Amino acid sequence: MDYAFHWGVFLEQAAANETYLDWMISGLKVTIALGLSSWIIALAIGSVLGVLRTVPNKWLSGIAATYVEIFRNIPLLVQLFIWYFVGPELLPGGEAIKQMNPFTQQFLAAMLCLGTFTAARVCEQVRSGINSLPRGQKNAGLAMGFTLPQTYRYVLLPMAFRVIVPPLTSEFLNIFKNSAVASTIGLLELAAQGRQLVDYTARPYESFIAVTVLYALINFTVMLIMRWVERRTRVPGFIGGK
Structure with a gap:
């Protein structure tokens, strides 16, 4: 490949008191904030x-199932456009939303879209975790005099969440990767900053290698945190237990 890499491009001035590296760091911060929220x-x-x-x-179970089917079967990009373009027209106080700072509008729309979309997937993980527990645990809780909500709170959910830490890790990773779709509504997250850098410098390899490394850094950090959580919460005899 006849291509001369120029990694010093990130230190070149992009705007007043800003380098292209500052753009990438700004995009990284937005991606992290968007993913966590x-x-x-x-x-x-x-x-x-x-x-x-x-x-x-x-x-109640039918309402939850309906939510899952709707949000899991509509493409994420379509949901994002609905939140950003249609939501302000339908929600109370839509005019106030449209008068917000453009970044705030874009961030809120992307946050709500990713949050509600991923909630459908988390719902199925929680359901499978609860259903994987022996029926005797629920019956034991009720036999001890707990109400059904108390049985969920003190008996079932503490165990179910320990069981589903590994699949929840995958969903946590996915929410950061899915955040790249926010660039389609103008939010300057990490992927969008990478494309903007290409437009200004005509350096696609350096730009997207940097973007890839930063996404990998986010995912590596999430994996370390969730593995620590898994080790601290594992239960002998269940998934991940010893």
Whole structure:
């Protein structure tokens, strides 16, 4: 390949008091903030829905199942466009949303989209974790005088979440990778900053190698954290236990 790499391009001035490296770091910060905030939403909503999918009430379990089918079967990009373009027209206070700073609009739309989309996948992980537990655990909790909500809170969920740490790790990683779709609505996250750097410098190899390394760094960090969590929470006799 006849290509002369020029890694010093990242130290060249891109704008007033900014280098191209500053652009990449800015995109990295947005990606991390977007991924973490979306994950909080996904974990909260997905946990509630996962519980509802296992309760004996058919209406509640049906609502949760409907949510999963809708959000899991509509492409992520379509959902993002709905949140960004259609949402402000339908939600109360839509005019106030449209008058926000463009970055805030883009970030909120991407955060809600990734959070609600991933919640459907987290829901299924929580459901499978609860269903994998022996039925005797639920019966034992009820026999001890716990109400059904108390049985979930003190008996089933503490065990279920320990069982599903490995699949939750995959979903946590995916939310950072899926954040790249936010560039389609103008949010300057990591992938968008990489493309912008190519437009300004005509250095595609350096730009996207840097983007790849930064995504790998995020994923490596998440893997280390989740492996630590898995070691601290594993239960003998269950998945990951010794």
